[in-house]
Structures are given as structure tokens and as C-alpha cells.
Amino acid sequence: MSDPPLLEVTDLSRRFGGLVALSGLTFTVHDAEVVSLIGPNGAGKTTAFSLIAGFLTPTSGRVMYAGRDLAGLPPHRRARLGLVRTFQQAAVFGEQSALDCVVAGTMARSEPGLLASLIGTARARRAEAAHLDEALAILQLCGIEQRASDPASDLPYGDQKVLGIAIALASRPRLLLLDEPTAGLNAMESEQVSLLLDRINEQGVTVLVVEHRMEVVMGLSDRVIVLDHGVVIADDTPDRIRADEAVIRAYLGDFGLA
Amino acid sequence: MSTRRRAAAGLAISVGIAAGLILLGDAYLMRIATLGAIFAILALGLNLTAGHLGLFDFGYVLYFGIGGYATALLTLRAGWAWEAALLASVVISVAAGVVVGVVVLRLRGPYFVIATFSFLTVAYYVAINWRDVTNGSLGLIGLPAPAIELPFLGRVDGFSPSGALAIAVTGLLVAVGVVWRVVASGAGRAWHAIRDNEDLASSVGLDPARYAFLALGISAGLGGLGGSLYAGYVGIVTPEIFSFGHMVNVLLMVVIGGTGTFLGPLVGAFLVESVPELLRVAEAFRLPIFGIMLIAAILFAPRGVVSLRRPRRTRPGRQLGSSVTGDPS
Amino acid sequence: METLVQQLLDGLMIGAAYALMAVGLTIIFGLMDVVNFAHGEFYMLGAFVVFQLVGLQGLNYFLAVLLAVAAVGLLGVIVQRTLIRRVRQSARLNYLYATSIVTIGLSIFLQNAAQLVWGAVPKAIPQPFPVEPIILGSIAVSPVRLFILVASMLVIATLALWLKRTLAGRMIRATFQDREAAALIGLPVDRIDALAFGGGTMLAALAGVLLGSAFQVYPTMGGLATLKAFTVVILGGMGSFPGAIAGGFVLGVSESLAAGYLSAGLKDAIGFAVVIAVLMFRPTGLLPAVRRVR
Numbered sequence: 001m002s003d004p005p006l007l008e009v010t011d012l013s014r015r016f017g018g019l020v021a022l023s024g025l026t027f028t029v030h031d032a033e034v035v036s037l038i039g040p041n042g043a044g045k046t047t048a049f050s051l052i053a054g055f056l057t058p059t060s061g062r063v064m065y066a067g068r069d070l071a072g073l074p075p076h077r078r079a080r081l082g083l084v085r086t087f088q089q090a091a092v093f094g095e096q097s098a099l100d101c102v103v104a105g106t107m108a109r110s111e112p113g114l115l116a117s118l119i120g121t122a123r124a125r126r127a128e129a130a131h132l133d134e135a136l137a138i139l140q141l142c143g144i145e146q147r148a149s150d151p152a153s154d155l156p157y158g159d160q161k162v163l164g165i166a167i168a169l170a171s172r173p174r175l176l177l178l179d180e181p182t183a184g185l186n187a188m189e190s191e192q193v194s195l196l197l198d199r200i201n202e203q204g205v206t207v208l209v210v211e212h213r214m215e216v217v218m219g220l221s222d223r224v225i226v227l228d229h230g231v232v233i234a235d236d237t238p239d240r241i242r243a244d245e246a247v248i249r250a251y252l253g254d255f256g257l258a
Numbered sequence: 259m260s261t262r263r264r265a266a267a268g269l270a271i272s273v274g275i276a277a278g279l280i281l282l283g284d285a286y287l288m289r290i291a292t293l294g295a296i297f298a299i300l301a302l303g304l305n306l307t308a309g310h311l312g313l314f315d316f317g318y319v320l321y322f323g324i325g326g327y328a329t330a331l332l333t334l335r336a337g338w339a340w341e342a343a344l345l346a347s348v349v350i351s352v353a354a355g356v357v358v359g360v361v362v363l364r365l366r367g368p369y370f371v372i373a374t375f376s377f378l379t380v381a382y383y384v385a386i387n388w389r390d391v392t393n394g395s396l397g398l399i400g401l402p403a404p405a406i407e408l409p410f411l412g413r414v415d416g417f418s419p420s421g422a423l424a425i426a427v428t429g430l431l432v433a434v435g436v437v438w439r440v441v442a443s444g445a446g447r448a449w450h451a452i453r454d455n456e457d458l459a460s461s462v463g464l465d466p467a468r469y470a471f472l473a474l475g476i477s478a479g480l481g482g483l484g485g486s487l488y489a490g491y492v493g494i495v496t497p498e499i500f501s502f503g504h505m506v507n508v509l510l511m512v513v514i515g516g517t518g519t520f521l522g523p524l525v526g527a528f529l530v531e532s533v534p535e536l537l538r539v540a541e542a543f544r545l546p547i548f549g550i551m552l553i554a555a556i557l558f559a560p561r562g563v564v565s566l567r568r569p570r571r572t573r574p575g576r577q578l579g580s581s582v583t584g585d586p587s
Numbered sequence: 588m589e590t591l592v593q594q595l596l597d598g599l600m601i602g603a604a605y606a607l608m609a610v611g612l613t614i615i616f617g618l619m620d621v622v623n624f625a626h627g628e629f630y631m632l633g634a635f636v637v638f639q640l641v642g643l644q645g646l647n648y649f650l651a652v653l654l655a656v657a658a659v660g661l662l663g664v665i666v667q668r669t670l671i672r673r674v675r676q677s678a679r680l681n682y683l684y685a686t687s688i689v690t691i692g693l694s695i696f697l698q699n700a701a702q703l704v705w706g707a708v709p710k711a712i713p714q715p716f717p718v719e720p721i722i723l724g725s726i727a728v729s730p731v732r733l734f735i736l737v738a739s740m741l742v743i744a745t746l747a748l749w750l751k752r753t754l755a756g757r758m759i760r761a762t763f764q765d766r767e768a769a770a771l772i773g774l775p776v777d778r779i780d781a782l783a784f785g786g787g788t789m790l791a792a793l794a795g796v797l798l799g800s801a802f803q804v805y806p807t808m809g810g811l812a813t814l815k816a817f818t819v820v821i822l823g824g825m826g827s828f829p830g831a832i833a834g835g836f837v838l839g840v841s842e843s844l845a846a847g848y849l850s851a852g853l854k855d856a857i858g859f860a861v862v863i864a865v866l867m868f869r870p871t872g873l874l875p876a877v878r879r880v881r
Contacts, residue, residue: 079463094454104451108463171462314684368622380859546699552692560680
């Protein structure tokens with residue numbers, strides 16, 4: 001791993017009032033890797049995601065992405081650079097159809113043509129048609145194409161979570177941050193999400209995932225980073241993490257190894 | 259595309275009603291329809307922000323007043339022709355919308371509501387106190403009546419009831435066209451996405467601030483168009499043009515018709531303008547009835563009359579624009 | 588110099604009533620996220636009930652004040668139970684949008700109802716206070732104005748103590764800071780809402796009674812009062828109690844000085860000009876609230 005990392009988080013900290021949510025978080029993610037971020041509840045994983053994606057401002061520390069310091073960039077600017085996050089709760093666009101939700105995910109890329117789109121030029125219409133085709137293809141990739149015309153809020157929970165990933169994919173991420181993609185899913189659904197993440201990674205998307213299910217983490221990841229109380233206590237391959245005593249004590253010990 | 263069909267249906271019905279009334283020749287009915295058409299433009303404009311983007315502008319008639327005063331000042335003081343004044347009024351209103359946006363778009367939810375409402379109030383007091391320009395509470399009197407060339411009708415002027423109606427409906431057609439165009443475009447898609455889940459929208463690269471400015475600007479422009487037409491129609495502009503009564507009127511139209519629907523504001527405008535008149539409700543009872551109607555609409559028909567024919571399934575958790583405005587909880 | 592002191596006193600008197608209004612609005616707004624457009628109408632109703640009881644029924648003034656405040660508070664509780672709560676329970680429309688519209692409808696309704704009952708002609712509340720001013724050196728203070736100032740400050744101080752010391756007060760403050768957390772630890776959030784809405788409207792009613800005693804009482808007096816309360820809340824920092832109190836006094840005094848040194852017509856405009864300036868340069872207000880972080 002000699003090339004510069006895609007994501008480089010250095011000494012990232014965040015306090016809420018007197019409460020330390022995250023302190024001195026340091027890690028890297030390289031191109032095309034799948035990295036899992038695990039740790040007990042309250043370890044600061046979601047806070048870390050929000051800081052990296054720009055939804056929160058760090059108290060101190062730095063986030064470098066593709067060789068550039070992201071300080072001060074709002075979430076939508078980071079997304080346009082290919083740094084896209086999903087949300088822990090199933091997040092969709094209300095009652096819009098699943099297809100429309102995914103089309104909305106493609107919208108940002110056509111923004112330079114906003115005026116053309118307002119006037120409705122032939123080119124803008126062609127672009128819209130292309131977005132529609134692309135959205136359908138993404139729904140197919142995610143295996144929920146039969147739901148395309150259903151209102152998103154009517155979808156079963158599992159499909160809503162997959163739709164959330166589909167929306168993120170529509171913005172063509174280079175680095176995808178997934179916040180507990182299998183939380184609340186049954187074993188079969190989470191297996192499907194796991195396979196979907198594999199497919200996404202095969203297409204060259206780098207994946208950083210916060211996850212609780214050990215079978216998903218161990219099966220999917222090139223590398224696992226363990227957080228405890230806002231601090232990294234281990235950063236290694238899944239096999240070595242299994243054997244790491246500090247990790248077992250801090251985290252896996254609570255649950256037993258899956 | 260169903261939005262396109264609905265827009266066409268709305269236009270056809272509006273033009274049909276107007277043509278019927280002109281043929282009927284009843285000046286009283288034409289007066290109601292003229293005001294209905296003008297306020298329908300405002301209802302469309304308010305619905306753009308409140309319904310399509312989930313940004314609750316409770317001072318929206320600010321732009322109605324700015325358009326009215328701009329038209330009055332340009333025609334009376336600067337001697338401009340009415341058509342030129344109308345165009346300039348729209349441009350000035352858009353600019354005002356952008357300036358107000360710079361201040362209010364930094365605020366969220368309840369703060370945004372209070373701030374927009376405060377801007378309207380400030381405008382009211384400015385209009386009363388800045389006598390050199392606005393002539394204070396007496397207002398600016400004697401605006402020239404508008405006159406335009408229309409296909410089939412030739413030159414119509416706003417002195418006759420039928421001419422005024424034709425002009426107002428022309429304005430409404432333009433407004434419906436603009437609203438249909440933006441709502442059906444990528445901008446409309448982005449607004450709905452931001453309304454339904456702002457965090458998710460920005461996580462895929464949509465810039466909420468940029469789209470909020472766009473919505474505010476267009477809705478301000480429609481407000482200015484309505485204000486300019488209104489000023490030309492009634493021939494006088496007083497500080498009352500900034501009154502909260504107009505705001506209530508427009509809000510009621512949007513709520514009754516159906517917030518966030520395409521045709522709702524249009525239907526609402528004609529209902530709110532015509533039903534009290536046709537029932538011969540005494541002027542004194544108009545406002546209290548409006549008050550009760552506002553509450554009743556929210557409690558019993560929150561999606562407005564255009565949604566009444568379709569029974570809605572209850573969907574827990576769904577909230578129009580909840581993330582734009584911050585959750586209630 | 589005397590006129591300056593005189594105007595400062597006047598400003599403090601009006602400012603104290605503004606502070607009462609604004610604290611009431613802040614309770615409702617901070618606890619329930621409701622922008623209460625009918626706040627001024629509760630203020631108006633308080634004044635009219637006292638007018639009815641004292642002017643028409645001949646009741647003792649102080650007893651009437653207590654009854655009026657209680658009656659309006661009860662009306663506030665009823666409004667919360669029948670209207671606001673229903674809107675919160677139905678997720679069909681955005682809560683902020685729906686509650687704003689409901690309170691706008693309510694304000695129009697109450698204003699017109701008052702006009703039907705009491706007529707549009709301004710009324711005066713008969714008072715037990717002597718007419719002769721109290722002379723302090725070269726300053727003359729009318730007893731009724733002194734009463735307004737003292738009563739407002741007492742009520743605010745009592746409220747602050749109550750919020751700090753009692754269990755109910757602590758529950759209200761907890762809900763104020765983080766509604767979700769309060770509900771999670773089992774606080775009766777819905778009953779706290781009723782208490783907050785009732786309490787907030789009581790403060791508005793008291794402000795109306797007090798200012799109504801010094802000036803006149805008429806059905807449309809609430810419109811401007813709502814605006815003043817909004818102004819104070821923006822000025823002080825939305826959601827902040829100290830801000831609401833300080834903002835009330837700042838607005839009262841600056842209006843009074845503007846009326847004295849500029850022109851009476853500008854009096855109402857000055858507050859709103861200040862609001863725009865605050866929104867532009869310091870949108871968090873003078874004493875911003877420490878709110879939950881998200």
C-alpha cells in the first residue's frame with residue numbers, strides 16, 4: 001500500500017459540550033478497499049461518519065480525501081467529489097416512487113444544466129431520459145427493480161434500506177460511507193446487503209462501513225478498525241482482529257464471537 | 259406525463275371560466291374572477307416554497323406589495339408605460355426575494371417563519387412612514403389601467419371588466435406555465451427531494467441553499483407579478499397591500515386547495531374568492547369564517563380538496579418537508 | 588434630564604410587559620416548537636375579561652386580574668388539548684406549518700369574536716389606583732405604571748424560581764432542552780405541553796391586563812402585541828429566557844426613547860428595523876440560547 005490513501009483521517013475529535021464523542025481518531029482508507037469501523041455502542045462511529053461527510057464540524061483534526069483537505073466543505077460539495085454517505089435509519093425521499101428517489105440521487109450531476117433543464121431543451125430532456133435509464137439499472141443492481149413505481153415510504157424496511165444504498169450509488173460515489181447497512185434486517189436480508197456491497201466494491205467503489213454484525217464484517221472487509229470510547233484500539237485484517245486481545249476484551253467479549 | 263395533463267386541464271378550465279363570464283357579461287362575476295385569477299398567481303407562488311420545497315414563508319405577500327408599489331411608483335412617478343412597469347416589478351420582486359433570502363435562509367424552521375413574517379411587517383411600517391416615496395397611509399392613487407394585445411381578442415384594456423379579466427387570466431396562464439415548467443424540471447425534482455429529506459439530498463450532492471434561493475426567487479417573482487396586476491386593476495396602492503389579511507387569504511387558498519399539489523392552489527384561489535361572495539356572506543363575517551376554515555382545513559382535510567377524492571392510506575412518519583424545517587420533536 | 592428619566596421609566600414599564608409576553612411565547616415555542624400567532628389574542632382577551640369583570644360586573648380589580656389570567660390560561664389548555672395536540676398526532680402535514688396555520692386561524696377567530704362581544708370601540712379598565720402621580724424629586728410616576736413594573740418583575744422572578752426549584756419546573760426545563768430525551772426517560776411530555784401552553788397564554792393575558800390598565804382595550808390590540816413579542820424573541824435570541832427578558836426591556840426603552848426624541852410615528856417602526864438588523868448581523872440574538880446539539 002504505497003500509493004497515497006484515498007481517505008486520510010488525522011487526529012479527528014469532536015466534543016458536545018463537555019461530552020467527548022470522538023478523540024484523536026486517526027486512520028486511512030485506500031482505493032478499492034473495504035474497511036469496517038466497529039466498536040461498542042457510543043464508541044463514536046456515527047459521529048466519525050458525520051464529521052467525514054461534513055454534517056458536523058470537528059472540534060479538531062483533519063480529513064484529507066483524494067489529496068485534498070476537506071475542512072469547511074459542506075456535505076453536498078463532498079458528495080460531488082465522490083464522498084457519499086448513507087444513514088443509519090432507512091432514509092428515502094418520502095412518498096416519491098423508488099425510481100424517482102434514485103433519479104433524485106443522479107440530479108446533482110446535471111446541475112450545471114439547471115437553466116437548460118428549466119427551459120426544457122432537447123439536450124436536457126435527453127439527459128433526463130439517461131438519468132431514468134441509469135436509475136433503473138441501479139435498482140436492478142440492488143435487486144429491488146420490481147419496486148420501482150411503489151412509494152418509497154410504503155416499501156418494507158429492508159427494501160427501504162437497500163433503496164438508501166441505491167440513492168447513494170446514483171450519485172456515483174468513489175468512496176461510499178455506509179452507516180449500519182444491515183441494522184434492523186433479518187439474516188437473509190443482511191446476507192443480500194452483504195452480497196450487494198461486494199458487487200459495489202467490484203465495480204471499483206471504495207467502501208467504509210460501520211457495522212455491528214460480525215459475520216458481515218468478517219466476510220466483507222479487507223481491514224477492520226476497532227473504536228472504543230472514541231479511540232482506535234485496533235486496525236488490522238479480520239483474521240488478526242479475531243485474535244486481538246484488546247479487541248476481545250473491549251468489544252467482542254461483550255457479544256461473543258459470531 | 260400526468261403533471262402536464264393536470265397543468266393543461268387547469269389552464270383549460272381557467273380560460274373556459276373566464277371566456278364564459280366574458281360572454282355572460284356579468285360585471286360582478288367578472289370582478290370576482292379577476293381577483294381570483296390574480297390571487298391564484300400568488301397561491302401558486304406561495305405553494306412553490308411551502309408546498310414543493312417545504313420552506314414556510316409566512317411573509318410571502320411582501321412580494322405582492324413590492325410588485326404593487328414598484329408598478330405604482332414607476333407609472334406615476336417615473337411615467338413608465340404599464341407593460342414596462344410590470345416587467346420591472348417582477349424583476350425588482352425577484353431581487354427583493356434574493357436579498358431577503360440572504361438573511362432568512364440562514365434560519366431554520368420556526369426561526370424562518372418568524373423572520374419572514376417580520377419582513378412583511380417591516381415593509382408595512384416602511385410603507386406607512388416613508389411618506390416622501392409612498393405617500394404614507396393615503397397611498398398612491400390613479401394608476402393607469404393596463405392594456406395589452408392578446409391573440410383573438412386584439413387590444414384589451416383594464417378599464418372594462420372583461421378586459422381586466424382577460425389581462426388577469428393572461429397573467430395567470432404565464433404563472434401556471436412557469437410553475438409547471440420548474441416543477442416538472444430537474445429543479446422540481448430537487449425541491450421535492452430536499453423537502454422530503456434534506457440531509458439525504460445533500461448527501462447525494464444537491465445544494466439545499468442553491469435550490470432554496472431558486473424557489474424563493476421564482477416565488478417572489480410570481481408575487482411581484484400578482485402585485486403589479488393587482489395594482490393596475492384596483493388603481494391604488496396603499497400600505498394595506500402588505501397587510502396580514504392578504505397573507506391569510508393566500509395561505510387559505512393553498513391550504514384549502516392542497517399544499518404541495520399542482521392544481522390545488524388554483525382550485526383554492528377560486529373557492530376562497532368565489533364561495534363567500536356567492537353565498538353573500540357579509541363582509542364582517544368573512545374573516546372569522548376564514549379563521550375557522552383555516553383550522554378546519556388543517557384538522558379535517560390537511561391535503562386539501564384536490565386530494566379529497568382519493569382516500570389516503572395513513573403512513574406513519576411521513577411529514578412534508580420535515581427535514582427542511584427541523585422535526586417537531 | 589427629567590424627560591430622559593421619565594422616558595426611561597415609561598420604557599421600563601412597557602418593556603416589563605413585553606418581557607412577560609416574550610417569556611410566554613418562548614415557553615410555548617421552546618417546548619413545543621409552535622410559533623403561536625394567537626399570542627396577542629390571548630393578551631387581548633386577558634384585558635377584556637378584566638374590563639368585563641371590573642367595568643361591567645363591578646368586581647374587585649385585583650380579584651378580576653387573577654380570574655382573567657386563570658380563565659385565559661384555561662382557554663390555552665383547551666386549545667392545546669383540542670387543536671395543537673391533534674395536529675401533533677397526525678403526521679399528514681408538516682407540524683410547524685400546520686400549527687402556524689392553526690394559530691393564525693385561531694387569532695383571526697378570537698379577534699372577531701371579541702369584536703362581536705365587546706364591539707370595536709376602545710374601552711378603559713376602571714382602576715383602583717389614585718390618579719395623582721407619585722412625585723420623586725422632579726420625576727412623576729403614575730401609580731398604575733409603577734404597579735405594572737413591579738407586578739411584571741415579581742411574576743418573572745417567581746416564574747424563574749419556580750422553574751428552578753420545583754419538580755414541575757425541572758421537568759419543563761428538561762423537556763425544553765431535549766424533548767426526545769425527556770420522552771425517553773418517561774416524562775409526561777403531553778401534559779407538559781398543556782402546562783406550557785396554558786402557562787404561556789397566562790403570561791400573555793397578564794401582560795394584556797397590565798398594559799390594558801394603563802392604555803386602552805380593543806379587539807385588534809393583539810395584532811401589534813404578537814408582533815412585539817416576535818420582535819423581542821428575535822432580539823433576545825430565540826428560545827432563550829434571559830434573552831426574552833432583556834429583549835423586552837431593550838425594545839420597551841428604545842421605543843420610548845424613539846417616541847420622545849424622533850417621532851411618535853416611528854415608534855413601532857424602530858423595533859422592526861432593529862429586528863432586521865439583528866437578523867442580518869447577529870441572527871442568534873443578543874443572549875443566544877444554549878440549545879441541544881444535533
